[in-house]
Amino acid sequence: MSGDWALQTVGLCKSFGALDVASSIDFGLARGARHALIGPNGAGKTSFVNLVSGALEPSSGRIFIEGNDVTSSSQAQRVKRGLARTFQINQLFRGLTVLENVTLAVAERQGVAGDLLRPAGKRGAAIEEAYALLEQLGIADEALRPVRELAYGRQRLVEIAVALGLKPRVLLLDEPAAGVPSGETGTIIDVIERLPADIALLIIEHDMELVFRLARRITVLVQGAILVEGEPVEIAADPRVREVYLGERTHA
Amino acid sequence: MTISRPEPSRGAGAKSAIEVFARRHRLRPMELLPWVIAIGVYFVFPDYLALGAQVLATTLFGLSADLVLGYAGIVTLGHAAFYGMGAYTAGYLAAHGVGAPVVGLVAAAAVAGLAGLLSGLVILRTQGLTLLMLTLVVCVMLQEAANKLTSITGGTDGLQGMEVSPVLGYFRFDLYGNTAYWYALAVLFLGWVFARTLVYSSFGRSLTGIRENVTRMHAIGTPVFSRLLIVYTISAAMAGVAGALIAETTQLVALNVLSVDLSGTILVMIILGGVGRLYGAFVGVPLYMIAQDRFSTIDPVYWYFWIGLLLVLIVSFARGGVLGLIDALLRRLRGSR
Numbered sequence: 001m002s003g004d005w006a007l008q009t010v011g012l013c014k015s016f017g018a019l020d021v022a023s024s025i026d027f028g029l030a031r032g033a034r035h036a037l038i039g040p041n042g043a044g045k046t047s048f049v050n051l052v053s054g055a056l057e058p059s060s061g062r063i064f065i066e067g068n069d070v071t072s073s074s075q076a077q078r079v080k081r082g083l084a085r086t087f088q089i090n091q092l093f094r095g096l097t098v099l100e101n102v103t104l105a106v107a108e109r110q111g112v113a114g115d116l117l118r119p120a121g122k123r124g125a126a127i128e129e130a131y132a133l134l135e136q137l138g139i140a141d142e143a144l145r146p147v148r149e150l151a152y153g154r155q156r157l158v159e160i161a162v163a164l165g166l167k168p169r170v171l172l173l174d175e176p177a178a179g180v181p182s183g184e185t186g187t188i189i190d191v192i193e194r195l196p197a198d199i200a201l202l203i204i205e206h207d208m209e210l211v212f213r214l215a216r217r218i219t220v221l222v223q224g225a226i227l228v229e230g231e232p233v234e235i236a237a238d239p240r241v242r243e244v245y246l247g248e249r250t251h252a
Numbered sequence: 253m254t255i256s257r258p259e260p261s262r263g264a265g266a267k268s269a270i271e272v273f274a275r276r277h278r279l280r281p282m283e284l285l286p287w288v289i290a291i292g293v294y295f296v297f298p299d300y301l302a303l304g305a306q307v308l309a310t311t312l313f314g315l316s317a318d319l320v321l322g323y324a325g326i327v328t329l330g331h332a333a334f335y336g337m338g339a340y341t342a343g344y345l346a347a348h349g350v351g352a353p354v355v356g357l358v359a360a361a362a363v364a365g366l367a368g369l370l371s372g373l374v375i376l377r378t379q380g381l382t383l384l385m386l387t388l389v390v391c392v393m394l395q396e397a398a399n400k401l402t403s404i405t406g407g408t409d410g411l412q413g414m415e416v417s418p419v420l421g422y423f424r425f426d427l428y429g430n431t432a433y434w435y436a437l438a439v440l441f442l443g444w445v446f447a448r449t450l451v452y453s454s455f456g457r458s459l460t461g462i463r464e465n466v467t468r469m470h471a472i473g474t475p476v477f478s479r480l481l482i483v484y485t486i487s488a489a490m491a492g493v494a495g496a497l498i499a500e501t502t503q504l505v506a507l508n509v510l511s512v513d514l515s516g517t518i519l520v521m522i523i524l525g526g527v528g529r530l531y532g533a534f535v536g537v538p539l540y541m542i543a544q545d546r547f548s549t550i551d552p553v554y555w556y557f558w559i560g561l562l563l564v565l566i567v568s569f570a571r572g573g574v575l576g577l578i579d580a581l582l583r584r585l586r587g588s589r
Contacts, residue, residue: 053471079473091471093464099273104461105472107454113474116455116482119277123454127273143269166472 005064006031006200007052007083007170012061014051020224021047022058027219027226029170033200036215038208038235040244044224045204046088049172053085054078065170079109084168086159088175088204094148098139098158101147102130105165133161137191153184160191171195173203177210189213212236220244277452286534290437301429302501307541308436309497312443314522314533316490319447321519322528323456324483325463326376327384329515330391331491333371334364336510337394338492343411343505344404351417353500357439357493364492365485367394372484376477388512395510410506414499425501432501439497443490450486451530459483463528524566526573535574 007029014022021044029035037045050056052063054075062071065081073081093101106126107113121127134140137157142150147158156176163171176192177185189210195201205211211218212232219229220241228238235241293304313335320326341363342356350356375386398405406412418424423431450456462469462476469476499505508514517540525536543562547555570577 055467055470074475075470076473076475079471085471087467087471091465091468093461093468095464096460097273099269100457103273104458104469108458108472108474113454113458114479116450116453118454119449119452120454120457121274121277121452124270124274126454127270131270140269144272162468162472 004031004067005029006033006066007202008064009052010062010064012048012051012063013059014047014056014224015059020044022051022061023224024061025221025224025226029200029202030217031169031200032198033202034214034216035201036203036205036211036218037221038205038211038218039221039227042223043221045221046174047224048221049085049174049202049204053083053172079166082167082169083172084163084166084170085172086163086174086176088178090152090155090159092147092155092158092162095146097144097146098134098150098161099127099130099143101158102133102161102165103127105162106130106133109166130161130165133164136194137161137164138187153180153187156180156188157191160188164195168199170200171202173201173205175205175207176203177205177207185210283531286531287441294433298428301433303541303545305429305432305436305501306498307538308433308440309494309501310518310521310541311533311537312436312440312497313491313494314518314525314537315440315443315447315530316487316494317518318522318527318530318533319450319483319487319490321522322532323451323463324459324480325466326480326484328387329384329512329519330387330389331487331518332510332512332514333387333391333394334368334488334491335495335498335514335518336398337367338364338495339499339505339509340398340405340411340495341492342496343414343499346414346416346500346503347411349415351415352421353416353419353435356416356500357496360492360496361489362492364495365489367492368488369481369485372481372488376480376484388515391510391512391515395507395512398507398510405505405507408507410504411499414503414505416500416503425503429501436497436501439493443493447490448530450483455479455482460528520563522573524563524573526575529572529575532573532575539574 005028009025009027012022012025025048037048039045047056051058054073058071062069064070065078065083068081070078070081093104103126106129107120107123110126112123112126131140131143134143137160139154139157139161142154147155150158160176173192177188180188185207192214203211203214215232218232218235220227220235222244227240227244228235290308294301317331320328338360341360345356345359371390375383375390378386399407416425419431419435423435425431458474458479461474462479466476495509521536521540522532523536524539525532525534540559543559544555547558551558566573572579
């Protein structure tokens with residue numbers, strides 16, 4: 001059953017003391033999905049990404065990638081299963097060039113990153129592939145610049161390029177447009193729209209324009225639990241979602 | 253699944269960017285400068301060869317420390333643990349009839365490497381200050397063990413009765429330090445070739461990735477712990493060889509080779525030169541040791557103050573050490589053209 005999903009969580013729970021950041025989340029991401037996870041600040045969206053990717057250990061519940069139970073797998077093992085993620089706040093190798101940032105990921109996926117003897121510069125296949133990704137994302141002209149010298153919007157693209165270097169089958173984008181000047185959000189949306197159709201995408205986002213343009217399915221997370229899931233039109237019309245976003249929710 | 257390839261037509265940018273990357277590991281003429289200087293010193297300063305051999309051996313120690321600190325970003329205050337183990341291993345062998353220097357080096361590498369592996373298995377699971385404290389603890393414990401095990405180490409009296417045979421059965425160690433100098437230079441050269449290969453390899457680049465952003469390395473599927481363990485083991489073995497070199501060339505091993513003091517001093521030396529640059533040790537170690545030698549002659553009482561002042565100036569005005577300073581000056585010169 002769980003094999004039907006690219007990514008699935010069953011009864012996923014995580015609490016820090018009395019704070020439940022995930023309470024019994026049953027979630028399925030279809031193969032090739034364009035799925036958005038939305039919710040107010042502190043709803044537990046990023047915690048969910050951390051749980052799924054293995055950066056956080058769940059208190060209980062199970063996680064499956066393409067039907068394989070990865071609940072007790074390391075982050076590295078999950079990446080090998082086809083999972084990749086980006087970060088809400090850039091996690092890049094700031095002192096290294098853009099090309100090298102992506103090459104590190106590609107080399108890791110190709111299984112050559114542990115080689116002690118052969119120069120990294122002789123890994124033509126890895127470098128070419130990384131460069132091709134930069135071309136695809138329109139940042140090839142910055143290939144040799146250190147990441148820290150790039151404008152923030154372009155760093156967000158590097159963030160995505162590094163994840164794509166892993167050739168993921170499941171890609172978690174944690175607020176891809178966060179911190180990007182509004183004029184440049186379009187570039188990010190274009191890039192995401194052009195991603196290969198067979199990658200299952202889960203987009204965590206605040207920017208509703210981006211969510212409604214990209215997502216074909218939306219899950220709303222509130223206080224660590226799923227409030228509702230459905231098609232964008234259903235979500236837009238749902239009074240409970242409006243309540244949450246307009247802050248009218250009363251703690252009765 | 254595939255990620256769609258871009259159109260075949262590529263600008264000149266693609267070729268040059270990839271080429272720059274592919275050429276980075278090639279040897280630059282400047283990289284031969286340390287060796288030219290080292291050979292020059294032999295002819296110009298024949299009276300300083302004993303000190304010279306010590307500088308060369310300590311440079312190897314600094315190079316090993318730079319691999320963990322500069323490349324992998326492991327902050328350690330206990331690297332002398334491995335240096336000292338190497339020194340005692342070679343010393344003990346030489347005092348018990350196994351005086352062949354190269355055998356001493358190999359044995360030292362094995363013992364120190366094993367110590368690095370075993371301690372790394374525990375301490376590399378931690379980070380930050382905990383890691384720093386644990387490296388320090390390993391060093392202190394080993395020094396205390398050496399202090400107590402007088403039958404092996406000679407305790408506070410130092411190891412007695414080392415008899416080092418000629419290098420490769422032919423080159424006898426002489427009073428002037430001729431053999432010691434060339435022997436240390438040859439070993440340092442091999443260590444440099446190895447470290448350089450490592451640093452430019454895919455493995456070496458992934459270490460830099462770990463130093464730059466360990467969170468992201470986990471997220472791209474890097475087995476971070478095992479990478480760190482490998483480099484820690486290699487670096488420990490290299491430090492062990494450096495310790496063995498000192499033991500064999502000075503024919504003396506005392507408790508100070510295992511001291512936290514020395515662990516700190518080697519960090520100071522490579523920070524002076526510039527960490528994470530492969531050549532930081534080649535600049536910092538000679539600079540420190542020559543300054544120490546000169547200052548202690550000129551000002552025997554307060555010489556350490558001058559060393560301290562030098563360090564304060566470097567970290568205040570040249571964060572990347574002497575090499576960082578040179579880099580910045582060269583960049584400014586090019587920029588103003």
